[in-house]
Amino acid sequence: MKKKISLRVIRRISFYYEALLKLNLPENTYISSRKLEEVTGVSCNQVRQDFFYLGISIGKQKKGYLVKKLFKELKKILSIDHSSKVIIIGAGRIGQALSNYKLFKDRNIMVTALFDIKKELVGTEIGKPGQKKPILHIDGLETYLMENPDIKIALLTVPEEAAQETLDKLIGHGIRGVVNFAPKILKVPKEARDIQLINDCIGTSLYKIVYQLYSKK
Amino acid sequence: MKKKISLRVIRRISFYYEALLKLNLPENTYISSRKLEEVTGVSCNQVRQDFFYLGISIGKQKKGYLVKKLFKELKKILSIDHSSKVIIIGAGRIGQALSNYKLFKDRNIMVTALFDIKKELVGTEIGKPGQKKPILHIDGLETYLMENPDIKIALLTVPEEAAQETLDKLIGHGIRGVVNFAPKILKVPKEARDIQLINDCIGTSLYKIVYQLYSKK
DNA sequence: CATAATATTGTTTAAGTTAAAATTAATAGT
DNA sequence: ACTATTAATTTTAACTTAAACAATATTATG
Numbered sequence: 001m002k003k004k005i006s007l008r009v010i011r012r013i014s015f016y017y018e019a020l021l022k023l024n025l026p027e028n029t030y031i032s033s034r035k036l037e038e039v040t041g042v043s044c045n046q047v048r049q050d051f052f053y054l055g056i057s058i059g060k061q062k063k064g065y066l067v068k069k070l071f072k073e074l075k076k077i078l079s080i081d082h083s084s085k086v087i088i089i090g091a092g093r094i095g096q097a098l099s100n101y102k103l104f105k106d107r108n109i110m111v112t113a114l115f116d117i118k119k120e121l122v123g124t125e126i127g128k129p130g131q132k133k134p135i136l137h138i139d140g141l142e143t144y145l146m147e148n149p150d151i152k153i154a155l156l157t158v159p160e161e162a163a164q165e166t167l168d169k170l171i172g173h174g175i176r177g178v179v180n181f182a183p184k185i186l187k188v189p190k191e192a193r194d195i196q197l198i199n200d201c202i203g204t205s206l207y208k209i210v211y212q213l214y215s216k217k
Numbered sequence: 218m219k220k221k222i223s224l225r226v227i228r229r230i231s232f233y234y235e236a237l238l239k240l241n242l243p244e245n246t247y248i249s250s251r252k253l254e255e256v257t258g259v260s261c262n263q264v265r266q267d268f269f270y271l272g273i274s275i276g277k278q279k280k281g282y283l284v285k286k287l288f289k290e291l292k293k294i295l296s297i298d299h300s301s302k303v304i305i306i307g308a309g310r311i312g313q314a315l316s317n318y319k320l321f322k323d324r325n326i327m328v329t330a331l332f333d334i335k336k337e338l339v340g341t342e343i344g345k346p347g348q349k350k351p352i353l354h355i356d357g358l359e360t361y362l363m364e365n366p367d368i369k370i371a372l373l374t375v376p377e378e379a380a381q382e383t384l385d386k387l388i389g390h391g392i393r394g395v396v397n398f399a400p401k402i403l404k405v406p407k408e409a410r411d412i413q414l415i416n417d418c419i420g421t422s423l424y425k426i427v428y429q430l431y432s433k434k
Numbered sequence: 435c436a437t438a439a440t441a442t443t444g445t446t447t448a449a450g451t452t453a454a455a456a457t458t459a460a461t462a463g464t
Numbered sequence: 465a466c467t468a469t470t471a472a473t474t475t476t477a478a479c480t481t482a483a484a485c486a487a488t489a490t491t492a493t494g
Contacts, residue, residue: 008452010428014421015402022401032470041402041416044470045454052472059471061460078424079431086423093314094419100310101420103400109423153426177426181419183320184239185232185258196429199258200422202311202398203318204231205415206303207295209370209394210326211227212413214296225480249442261442262482269444276443278489439492444485451480458473464466 005054005077012050015040017074021106025067032064083108085150089166090157091116091126091135094181094202098155099126099133112151115141145173153177160184171195222271222294229267232257234291238323242284249281300325302367306383307374308333308343308352311398311419315372316343316350329368332358355383362390370394377401388412 019039025031033044033051040047051057051065056073059065075081084107088095091114099111115138116122125132136144145151154175158166163182168189170178177196180186183203188195236256242248250261250268257264268274268282273290276282292298301324305312308331316328332355333339342349353361362368371392375383380399385406387395394413397403400420405412 005428005432006451007425007429010425011421014424018400034470039402041404043454046452048471049453049473057472061470061472062462062468064470077428077432079428082431084427084431093310093317097310097314098419101400103420104423107424107427109427152430153423155423177430179422179426183235183318185236185256187258196426198422198426200419202315202417202419203320204228205396205417206321206326206370206372207231207324208224208227209396209413209415210301210324211222211294211296212224213369213394214299214301215222215294223479251442260482262484263480265443266445266481274444278442278444278487279440279491280489281442435494437493439490441488441490443488446486447482447484449480449482452478454475454477456473456475458471460469460471462467462469464468 009050009053010078012040012042012046013054013074013077015042016047016050016070017078018103018106020067020071020074027068027071029067030060030064031067031070033059035064078107080108083110084153085110085112085148086153086155087112087144087151088114088155088157089116089138089141089170090114090159091118091121092157095155095157096126098157100128112148113144115144141169142173145175149174151175154179156180156182156186158182167197220270220272226267226270227295229257229259229263230271230291230294232259233264233267233287234295235320235323237284237288237291244285244288246284247277247281248284248287250276252281295324297325300327301370302327302329302365303370303372304329304361304368305331305372305374306333306355306358306387307331307376308335308338309374312372312374313343315374317345329365330361332361358386359390362392366391368392371396373397373399373403375399384414 016036033047036047037044058069088099088111095114099114111133113133114135116135117138121135122137124135127133154170156178160182163180163184164186167178167186171192180199183201185199188197233253250264253264254261275286305316305328312331316331328350330350331352333352334355338352339354341352344350371387373395377399380401381403384395384403388409397416400418402416405414
């Protein structure tokens with residue numbers, strides 16, 4: 001019987017994990033909840049409660065958490081003790097930006113290929129030498145997924161008109177988790193089971209800022 | 218005494234608003250909470266409660282909400298009855314993608330310029346004919362903001378190393394709202410007052426998917 | 435035309451979730 | 465041994481969502 005962890009908590013855990021990575025502390029040193037507050041913006045109370053809730057009670061009074069242990073625990077929770085391969089559908093600006101996102105490496109996430117329909121893109125490669133990824137035609141998607149059955153995740157950066165049908169196709173071909181970046185709320189077909197979908201358009205944060213700024217009084 | 222509206226609610230209001238835009242219904246027709254559930258994914262209960270909470274009691278039993286009225290109310294809440302000008306700092310892939318984000322127009326948001334330091338970018342323009350935006354050198358930022366004092370919002374898409382110092386500079390020059398897309402939690406300097414900041418890295422959603430997919434059982 | 439059935443809102447209530455605060459206990463340093 | 469710091473835990477409060485239901489307008493039916 002596993003405890004349910006909400007996506008909010010997961011987001012904070014991500015912060016802790018990335019903070020640890022960036023601080024690059026020696027493994028046998030300690031980090032306190034205060035310090036974590038300083039670098040992540042999450043209050044030290046929240047940090048401790050998260051750890052408590054997650055069963056990470058490895059802290060030492062007056063010192064904090066042993067970096068080595070904490071790393072291990074966080075990795076376990078984030079399910080990054082194994083690697084994940086992902087593909088990107090849509091090789092436009094956002095797709096390309098995602099394909100070069102360097103923090104994915106720290107999370108054991110590998111982008112293996114991009115897909116598009118534009119002639120001038122298909123057949124080219126993208127990325128720095130040594131980590132180049134091919135841009136393939138989307139017609140080859142099914143074959144590609146059959147040859148790479150360990151790919152279960154796709155990032156969807158196609159125009160909104162094509163988004164829903166592409167999602168349906170992806171699910172049909174065995175993809176189980178999708179992040180949709182198109183400005184449209186997509187739906188998982190009712191008959192599909194155990195599919196994870198997040199709609200995450202890059203514009204929405206700006207809307208929030210506009211609201212916060214101009215709604216005052 | 219204005220009621221506080223959380224960002225969650227604002228996000229849903231955005232959904233409703235954009236759904237209305239996309240459905241493009243005649244102004245004198247009605248839309249029900251059920252229909253809104255269908256297109257936005259927000260439950261009809263939630264829709265009604267949002268409207269109730271926000272004081273939008275314009276529904277008609279058995280019909281729904283008059284499109285024209287609903288539009289007006291949503292616009293008022295989202296503070297898009299006036300226009301907002303924004304600049305983009307960093308003219309890389311994400312910056313460029315944002316500058317072309319077509320839904321901003323529907324929200325009365327205008328990107329007026331991008332800033333960067335790369336020689337090959339500075340001096341060029343970006344965007345479709347008729348809505349081209351210049352890429353300026355970041356050294357001209359202060360002057361630009363002095364000449365355009367109505368610009369209060371910036372989108373920050375610079376590399377993470379430069380993110381915090383750029384934020385500080387922006388605030389120093391009068392910017393009041395920032396969305397940071399770099400994979401780093403930025404902080405508003407303590408002495409700054411009434412600054413709105415959202416950290417919204419495009420990678421985090423993928424982390425959540427990885428977690429949801431691989432943490433099962 | 436009257437009446438019943440139905441769909442839909444407005445509102446309230448309850449449940450669930452999340453975050454903050456307070457308390458207790460342990461430990462290191464002096 | 466004393467003090468200050470920090471984690472672990474509990475409690476409390478705040479926020480968010482879901483559910484329930486009465487009220488009412490529209491449509492259907494005899």
